[in-house]
Amino acid sequence: MGIINEEFDILLQDNIFTNTLNLISRSSTDDDICSIDNRILDRFCIDILPKIHHNVKYLILEPTSMERILLVSNYPNLTSLKLFNFEEHIALNYFTDKSIFQHIFKYQITELILENNDNYDYEEGIISSKEYNKNVYIPILTLFKNLQSLSIVGSSMLSYPPLSILNLPLNIFCSLNLTKLCIYVNSLDDCLYLLDGHLKQLTTFIVQIKNIHNNLSIIHNTDDLFNLECFSLTCYNLTNAYDNRVIPLFRRMKNLKKLTLYIRLANRSTFVDGTHLHKEILMHMSQLHTFTFYISSIIPYNDSFQLLVDNDIQQTFTNIGYYQTSCTVNYYRASKAICHVFSLPFTFDRLEMITNRFPTIIFHHVTYLQVFDKVQFKYKFFIRIAKAFPLLKYFTISSGLLSLIDFNKYEDDYIQSYPIIQFPHLISLNMMVENPYYIEQFLLNTKTHLPRLTELKLSYSHLKNVTKNFTRDATRHNCANIKQLIFCDECDYLTHFLHYFPVLDTVSYIKTIR
Template structure:
């Protein structure tokens, strides 16, 4: 049977578009425009490739030149969104007019950009007035309270003042970088004020700052998403306690443990018209678990229009003197009783006198999970990139196999467990090389912290016969544990998982001997 030769251009337009959509739109525009093929020229100018144009992490200045001189003037009518690095921003935005541009996403955003471009003298002022949707990926570092107030005035308030038609503002952070939170206490009530902003996603310094956002300065706000750095460090001043009838969607996340759960409850009770609620909170200092019954009584009974509830609520309970044993089955029953069938719970005894109990909706919608122990449900946490595991029982090899399967996108792992997984002396490392265990594979793990774990877990992750971690670039470890497991940086079985490490954080000091330097050739000293 003869096989006919099929070329790319023999495919129908529908199939060609499916293929081209798999590529970066910059590559499509750069490669297909002006190649003396009218059909590809037309396809490259489809809205799919021209509505949103991304200029981030580009080193080829010739590419930028061609876009500014040739390509952007030809597609300028179609462009609705730029995703851009500040280094290219002025050149790209001034290359031509963009009558339909209304969305701008700025990577590597820093305060200096405000000083350079968000002023009345800026050459970009007229085009910024078109922007209704602004997304900032903030690379500034979180600072002291005094610095935060200056940052709020000089950056956040300036943005609302300068972007006259802004309706949606999102400030996000790169992985594991905390940018300066909005801090409004002791600032004039007109600070960070807008009559047209309807959507806001931002980190705030304290719970008070969340309350200030809802004191009337953002009258049209319909959707608010806040991540709070500190809830307990809040004042006792009286804020506006009126209902919030315009607010339809609210998201509150707090990574740190806090005690003032009642403050959150009082705020949520003002949101009687809420339709979507997202909560991620860790509560401490209580003598009982926050279960489904508490959630219904404290929150849901006050939200008759709510139709979407996504949550993770963790409670840290002192078990000394507790008259009953905490039961997963009992807690799950309270969730079923309030109609939360697609939810579950985890009870983890993290020490002899403390238990971490959590309830959460399914599928798990957050990228951060703490205090997971040996016992957890057999589900896939598809979005989690940061995980802290802690237990007063040792973690066995099979536990780490489950972790790899249940957290396929895991990037950052911390281990709190001082119990030995295997009791052995220094001579039994060779027994771990027998290959009797299957190798655990962590394809995305970039950061591992075992500074508060037993030496066995250093062995577990650095021994290539037990763990495959091709992307590991950051390691936190006790110095003596590292020396022992690597046999003073001479052991071959642990060499491969160390070769790409760029940052090393140790409890104790290490001499940078010749063997050490050969063991960590990528280390940034």
């Protein structure tokens, strides 16, 4: 504790430290680490916070320590609050008029950031979303009267329930103070509702939309959004409403200075390229100085279609003066083609429908990747993936192909000459495919190293085959840390199956292979 005390004494002399406190306790199963954390928290609450509470303007907390820290003082100058691992029960317990922190939340907090750790209940669907609106979104909008900046973001690939305006009382989301909003909504209608004049001072709007549909459920205001200077739209699900609904929204943003767009388009007649972006978006935004984008477009084609290649698409960006871009065109099915276009450097954390052909660049921010192709992915492809996506955490391999090799001969010495592929950050691997070759490739420790893999999605019969009925030592190492198994078929729960996964918590099933 002597070293810890000395560090605190130094920190107390630092003005920056007294303005912003990052008080996040580490969670660990190690009793020694936990006891040290508790002693640190004791020291903060007993010796440090009472001395500096009047200087604290920004608190970064987590739920386990939030109440104790906020009870130390009334923090008269606290205006910004960030909560990690936020869950529904926090709102139910603290974001109410009866909250013990009402005096802080109601009038002092002008900036609220919630890193959400709730998982959306897909079985419950909209019912869960309705409850979440009632228990989380309404209390936040009702209690925090002076918010100027509100950000609610997810902490993992599992999405928390989105905001659905249709499930809220009319005019609940109105504010004359809010200038920045970062939020996840259920539909484009919810996004349009927020831009209907309910947030008149909004200058920055960062929105992730679950679904963008063509059907219009309500009539929206179409006035220009003169105050909006920064807009970011992200939609991971495929949409066919881009031309009819998204482009008209962009046309309302006359004074936009910064635009970020991540969208996946289906059933268009042509690819989105530089010419399209200039004509439909850029030429209508005279103040725009930053355009960051990723757009994939899937189109049908036949024998009369003029096949385009990467250079054809790239030239359209050169023609409009956009040189920091990249693209790739793939004809991945007999009658389907996909084109990916994006700005450089690539700043998004997700990529889908990547085939054997992708640009030779490093995707430093991508943590989720889904690959698909009409030909089998070979060993060298996965070597490229490991190098191109160094921070990959979630990896999905999609293919309906059966094995192109004799699987019974594909033993761990089949490719001994190749180096072991390293995926140091991978925690979730989805291999619900017809081809057991990929399971062999990833589970053999002579081919792939997966030190952090905790979730595995695949066919039980394939897993049983590759592990030789859960007796194979060469696949045991990459299975050692798996906590969750998700199968698309029935399993027989043999005793040695359970012993093969020493830290296994849950086994579940999904109905379809995807």
